Amino acid sequence: MYICIVKLEQAIQSSKFKSEVHKATLNILYTAWWLKTIMSSELKEFGITHEQYNVLRILKGKHPEQMCVKDISCRMIEKSSNVPRIIDRLVIKKLVKRADSPFDKRETVISLTQSGITILEITTGKINELMETTVIMKSQDAVQINQLLENLRGTE
Amino acid sequence: MYICIVKLEQAIQSSKFKSEVHKATLNILYTAWWLKTIMSSELKEFGITHEQYNVLRILKGKHPEQMCVKDISCRMIEKSSNVPRIIDRLVIKKLVKRADSPFDKRETVISLTQSGITILEITTGKINELMETTVIMKSQDAVQINQLLENLRGTE
DNA sequence: AATAAATAGGTGTATATACATTCAATATTA
DNA sequence: TAATATTGAATGTATATACACCTATTTATT
Numbered sequence: 001m002y003i004c005i006v007k008l009e010q011a012i013q014s015s016k017f018k019s020e021v022h023k024a025t026l027n028i029l030y031t032a033w034w035l036k037t038i039m040s041s042e043l044k045e046f047g048i049t050h051e052q053y054n055v056l057r058i059l060k061g062k063h064p065e066q067m068c069v070k071d072i073s074c075r076m077i078e079k080s081s082n083v084p085r086i087i088d089r090l091v092i093k094k095l096v097k098r099a100d101s102p103f104d105k106r107e108t109v110i111s112l113t114q115s116g117i118t119i120l121e122i123t124t125g126k127i128n129e130l131m132e133t134t135v136i137m138k139s140q141d142a143v144q145i146n147q148l149l150e151n152l153r154g155t156e
Numbered sequence: 157m158y159i160c161i162v163k164l165e166q167a168i169q170s171s172k173f174k175s176e177v178h179k180a181t182l183n184i185l186y187t188a189w190w191l192k193t194i195m196s197s198e199l200k201e202f203g204i205t206h207e208q209y210n211v212l213r214i215l216k217g218k219h220p221e222q223m224c225v226k227d228i229s230c231r232m233i234e235k236s237s238n239v240p241r242i243i244d245r246l247v248i249k250k251l252v253k254r255a256d257s258p259f260d261k262r263e264t265v266i267s268l269t270q271s272g273i274t275i276l277e278i279t280t281g282k283i284n285e286l287m288e289t290t291v292i293m294k295s296q297d298a299v300q301i302n303q304l305l306e307n308l309r310g311t312e
Numbered sequence: 313a314a315t316a317a318a319t320a321g322g323t324g325t326a327t328a329t330a331c332a333t334t335c336a337a338t339a340t341t342a
Numbered sequence: 343t344a345a346t347a348t349t350g351a352a353t354g355t356a357t358a359t360a361c362a363c364c365t366a367t368t369t370a371t372t
Contacts, residue, residue: 006309008302013231014217018284020298025191025291026233027305032188033234034309035181040360049360051328061170069351075169077182078189080330084352089327106337106350128174135181137308142176145304146164149183152293152301153162153190196330205330207358225321236360240322245357262320262367 028149038134042126046119047093051078053127055086056095056120059112066109068101095119184305194290198282202275203249207234209283211242212251212276215268222265224257251275 008027009015017023040050048056058075059067073083087110090096095116101107112120137145164183165171173179196206204212214231215223229239243266246252251272257263268276293301 006306008306012233013227016217020295020302021287021291021293024293024298024301024305025287027302028184029188029191029233031305031309032185035185037236037360049327061172070349077168077185078329080193082329082352086328101350104338104350106335108351131177131181134310135177135308136310137177137180137304139176141304141307142180144300145180145308146176146183148293148297148301148304149180149187150162150164151297152291153187154290154292193330205357226319234359238322238359242358257320260320260368262365264321 024152035135038130039127042130043123046123048090048095048119048123051081051086052090052095053120053123054081055083055090056112056116057124059096059110059116060120063112063117066099066111068104068107068109070107072110090116180308191291194286195283198286199279202279204251204275204279207237207242208246208251209276209279210237211239211246212268212272213280215252215266215272216276219268219273222255222267224260224263224265226263228266246272 008023008030011030012026017026036050039053043050043053054076055072058072061075069083069087072087073079073081076083087096087098091098093115094113096110097113098108098110101109164179164186167186168182173182192206195209199206199209210232211228214228217231225239225243228243229235229237232239243252243254247254249271250269252266253269254264254266257265
């Protein structure tokens with residue numbers, strides 16, 4: 001894919017945007033796709049997808065505690081991800097373990113396996129490296145982006 | 157879904173980010189998901205998805221000319237979208253027409269139908285309205301976002 | 313002109329998303 | 343306590359994404 005294209009006009013072969021605001025929404029959507037694509041290509045050799053990586057990272061945040069599916073779900077970036085099925089695939093690869101909750105029989109609790117921890121450490125290193133070399137962003141710019149994006153999503 | 161949550165920390169229930177840059181990448185991914193979600197919910201009553209809407213919009217850009225699949229593909233925001241199959245569904249709904257190209261027998265050419273034009277006009281109105289009411293962005297901020305996002309995707 | 317290479321579109325498979333539904337377990341309340 | 347409502351996880355279906363592969367056609371090379 002054409003992941004080296006920088007200007008939005010080139011990326012989507014269009015130069016007529018209704019407004020700067022309209023262009024910004026397309027730019028956000030395109031940049032998110034670009035980020036997911038470069039991250040996924042980094043993860044590919046380890047046989048995990050971007051979403052599976054996301055779940056592993058969330059589990060890492062509580063490790064060695066177990067987490068129930070609901071608590072993983074509400075930490076996902078894409079809220080409507082279907083976490084039970086993502087977990088299915090991680091269980092098959094033996095990167096996580098599923099067990100019944102002793103407190104609430106409706107819940108299942110998930111935890112990282114040793115392979116899960118190992119693969120997460122390696123891939124996180126790779127992703128961090130990628131971010132440093134490919135995503136050009138000064139800390140000051142990042143602060144600005146965070147502010148602008150949180151503003152556009154509404155006021156509290 | 158929780159589309160009214162503004163702060164990233166609340167949205168993904170996490171407050172430890174490695175850096176502002178790391179937080180910014182998550183913020184971009186989350187904001188893109190948020191944008192797609194609110195747009196899709198607007199399109200739902202018309203029975204079309206965000207991606208189908210995207211294809212219709214691209215076709216509108218050249219209307220009444222026909223476009224081949226490749227030219228639609230390279231204008232898509234998400235480059236790996238599978239355009240032939242998105243077109244399949246638009247053909248079933250009679251929003252676009254597919255025909256053989258007279259110039260190159262490998263190509264198929266696509267064009268909007270009258271229903272396609274009509275639905276596109278209505279939905280575009282709805283989306284524009286949504287953008288005005290829900291996406292809080294001054295033109296000046298949009299210019300900044302565009303610059304920051306294009307910078308982070310690299311230099312030419 | 314004959315052969316090789318490239319291109320356009322489509323298809324197959326695995327995974328993910330979006331959304332509705334189901335089922336068991338828990339919580340609420342009357 | 344019994345009846346009702348809510349919750350957590352899983353499942354079913356349609357659509358989309360990611361990527362490999364196939365076939366017909368066109369272009370390039372010899």
